[in-house]
Amino acid sequence: MFDPNDIRHDFPILNVKVNGKPLIYFDNAATSQKPKQVIEAIENFYFLKNANVGRSIHTLAEEATELYFQSRKKVADFINATPEEVVFSSGTTESLNAIANVVAEKFLNPKDIVVTSILEHHSNLLPWVKVCKEKSCALKVVNANKNWTINIEKLEALLKEGAKVVSLTHVSNVLGTINPIKEVSKLVHSYDAILVVDAAQSVPHMPVDVKDLDCDFMAFGAHKMLGPMGTGVLYLKKRYADLIEPWNLGGGMIKSVKLLNEVPELSCCKVTYEDTPIRFEAGTPNVEGAVGLSAAIDYLSKLGMNSVLFHERQLVKYLLENLKGNSFEVYGPKDENSITGIVSFNLKGIHAHDVAYLLDKLAGIAVRSGHHCAQPLVNILGTVATVRASFYIYNTIEEINAFIEALKEVEKMLK
């Protein structure tokens, strides 16, 4: 196990004061802070290696290209994929939109059924709403069971009806509950359907192995796992990578472009794409982002993802024990072993935004309040907004003690 107090030295931002108080950062499900190792890796790229990748043959360009490819390999190893199956994107949202569009184009026909769940972030709901409308498919939203994971019986009923695609979050960004993706993938594949996984809240917090889970597509972003913003990953199982067409076209992703006739005005082009994953990365990629993500993975790998999850659960356990009074409504399971480091709650009778506002102003505590881009789920919880405290490797029990004290103060002020 690691000591979060040692880790804190690597995070310059944890020394800043917010409203005169040392920052307590409990908004990690929105984005994590960055250690100096990641910031330095990005800085070094620009100081020492900056050139465009996959194009020029000069030494600097070759070094930059090598760095970019090493970063892809690092990502692939981290999730147990092969480098050909890892496509860089701008984030989870872009990855999920691309997946929805290509899956719809290649595999969906009018009247087909696509399944998603009530637990989804809007990024794994709205793209499917759009493509289902365009393709005249039916989008079915499966409810959760009493543990706030997907209701498997309902899912199976839809697969029996012939559902073609299931797109599901691995971990709920509101409740921290973990869907049984391995079980789901066995079920989905036994009906020859496709499984897409939104791993935005799982890859940063627990071991994730795409071969073991056996999902067909997966999306996550760098910025929730110590890496930079504007960088994400789209995992495509090799079998599908070879079947689908590139969704972005342009420089850097072709083997050849040839005119079919010597007279250009009379001609059209014959285009041969590069192999995967290059053919899915048209244009100049976000090399600094890939390099930063690689440094973030080095950092997390040293700690070990099992230890990361264990640490978060210790914090959740401690917080849940202290939120037991009558004043609080805690949403989702109360057992730390079935969730990651996310706790959603309300101070009864007080709007979540008021609580978050005062925590920030009185105590320098950053939490998120609102519907967390998962409005259908928050409505099913019987509210319009929750306060969400979400933890990461640098958070401590002392910070939770300060949080609990601050909540008492907020309650006194507002009740």
Ligand SMILES: Cc1ncc(COP(=O)(O)O)c(C=O)c1O
């Ligand atoms: C479960 C889940 N999916 C998707 C996203 C979207 O991620 P991004 O905004 O980084 O693209 C988030 C971000 O909060 C999330 O929690």
